[in-house]
Amino acid sequence: MKFKTEIKVIDGNPDLSFLLSENKKLFVTDENIFALKSLEKFFKNFSVLNKINSGNTQASLYSNKNNALIVIPAGEKYKTIDTVLAIIKAALAFSLTRKDIFTAIGGGVITDLTAFASSIYKRGAKVEFVSTTLLGMCDAAIGGKTGCDFEDYKNIAGTFFPADRLYVFPEFVKSLSDKEYISGLAEVIKTALLFDKKLFNLLETQKEKVLSRDSEVIYKMISLCVKAKTKIVKKDLTEKKERMLLNLGHTFGHALESRAGLGVLTHGECVAWGTCRALDLSQKLGLCSYDYFERVKKVSASYGYETDVVHKAFTDSKAILETMKNDKKNSSSKIRVILQRGLCKNIITEIEDEKILEALI
Ligand code: GLY
Numbered sequence: 001m002k003f004k005t006e007i008k009v010i011d012g013n014p015d016l017s018f019l020l021s022e023n024k025k026l027f028v029t030d031e032n033i034f035a036l037k038s039l040e041k042f043f044k045n046f047s048v049l050n051k052i053n054s055g056n057t058q059a060s061l062y063s064n065k066n067n068a069l070i071v072i073p074a075g076e077k078y079k080t081i082d083t084v085l086a087i088i089k090a091a092l093a094f095s096l097t098r099k100d101i102f103t104a105i106g107g108g109v110i111t112d113l114t115a116f117a118s119s120i121y122k123r124g125a126k127v128e129f130v131s132t133t134l135l136g137m138c139d140a141a142i143g144g145k146t147g148c149d150f151e152d153y154k155n156i157a158g159t160f161f162p163a164d165r166l167y168v169f170p171e172f173v174k175s176l177s178d179k180e181y182i183s184g185l186a187e188v189i190k191t192a193l194l195f196d197k198k199l200f201n202l203l204e205t206q207k208e209k210v211l212s213r214d215s216e217v218i219y220k221m222i223s224l225c226v227k228a229k230t231k232i233v234k235k236d237l238t239e240k241k242e243r244m245l246l247n248l249g250h251t252f253g254h255a256l257e258s259r260a261g262l263g264v265l266t267h268g269e270c271v272a273w274g275t276c277r278a279l280d281l282s283q284k285l286g287l288c289s290y291d292y293f294e295r296v297k298k299v300s301a302s303y304g305y306e307t308d309v310v311h312k313a314f315t316d317s318k319a320i321l322e323t324m325k326n327d328k329k330n331s332s333s334k335i336r337v338i339l340q341r342g343l344c345k346n347i348i349t350e351i352e353d354e355k356i357l358e359a360l361i
Helices: 037-043 081-092 106-124 133-138 170-175 178-195 197-205 208-211 214-236 240-246 250-260 267-284 290-302 317-325 353-358
Strands: 006-009 023-032 046-054 057-064 067-072 101-106 124-130 148-150 153-157 164-168 337-340 346-351
Touching: 006 101, 023 081, 023 106, 023 250, 037 353, 057 081, 067 081, 067 164, 081 106, 081 164, 101 208, 106 124, 106 133, 124 133, 133 170, 133 178, 133 214, 133 290, 148 164, 153 240, 164 317, 170 214, 178 197, 178 214, 178 267, 178 290, 197 208, 197 214, 208 214, 214 240, 240 337, 240 346, 250 267, 250 317, 250 337, 267 290, 267 337, 317 337, 317 353, 337 353, 346 353
Parallel strands: 006 164, 023 067, 023 101, 101 124, 124 164
Antiparallel strands: 046 057, 057 067, 148 153, 337 346
16 A cells, blocks of 8 residues: 555645535534634535434534535544444435545544544545644644544554545644644654754744744644655555654653543653653663753753653553553564664664663653
C-alpha cells in the first residue's frame, strides 16, 4: 500500500463550500466543530433529517441534496465501534457506493473514525479530511492510520487507509482552547527534534508568535510539519522502520498518560515529558551531550511543559516501567525506544529495564 494523499495547506479563513458536491458525499463532524462560528455558513447548507442510534452513540443526521452530514458527540469517549457503525448507518441511509466520498471535518478522533468507517464500508470507499486541530494537521491526519478504541485499549481496532485528500487550514488552530493548542505543540517539538533544524530554531526563537498563534508563524510551522511527516510516511507507511521514529517520547509518554488515568493529562503534556525522558536516557547512555538534553528541556519548559522526571502525575519508576513493557510497539522482551545523538540524529533501539529505570529517577 502506498501513501497517496494529496495535501493542500490553505491560508486564510476556512471556507469549506467547495467541498459540497453534486455527487453523493457523507460529511462527518462532531458537536464542537458543528458549533464553530467560522463554519456556521457552511453547516447552514444542511437541514435536519433524523437521529441515528448506535449502541452508546446518539448522532444527528442532516442532508443537503446529495450530501449528508452526521454530527457525533465530541471526545475520545466516543471513539468507539458504536460510532464507526453510526457512520456506516448514515452511509447506508444515503445509499453511498464505494465510489462515493466520506469527508471528515475535525480533529484526530473524527478523522480516525471516519477513515476507519470508510475503509470497511463495502470493503473500502473514499475518504478526505479537513483537519481542524494542530495535532491533526501536524500528525494524526497524515499517514493513513485509522481506528477506534476498545475497552481500555487506544486505537486497538483499525486499518491503514490513507485519505485521498487532506485540506489543512492553519487558521483553524485559532479556535482551539489553549490546552488543546499546547497539547498539539508537543508533536511539533517532536517533529522539529527528529527532522527539522529550521523548525526547532523557529520554536526556540519565536515563542511569543507561536503562543499568540501569529498567522504567518503558524502557517510556516504547520507547513514544515506536514512536509516532514509526509516524507516519513511515504518511505514507510506501515511502520516497519523509519515511521517508528515518530514515537519519540511516546513510550515514556503513553506510560505516564495511562498511569495518570486516561484523560487526566493531555497527550501533548505526556509526549513532551516523555521526550525529555528519552533524551535524559540518551545522555546517560553517552549518546548525546548533556547540553543538548538541557537545550531541549529549556524549549519544552518555555511552552509550559513539565520537563523534570518528578511529574505531578508520576506514580513511581517501577510502575511506569511496567506500563512501558506492555506497549503494543515492543517486539521483544526489551523496550523499544527512540533515542538521539543530537538534533535530527535519531536512533531506534531496544533497551534493558535497568537502563530505562536510570532515566526515571
Ligand atoms: N502518530 C504517529 C504516526 O502517525 O505514526
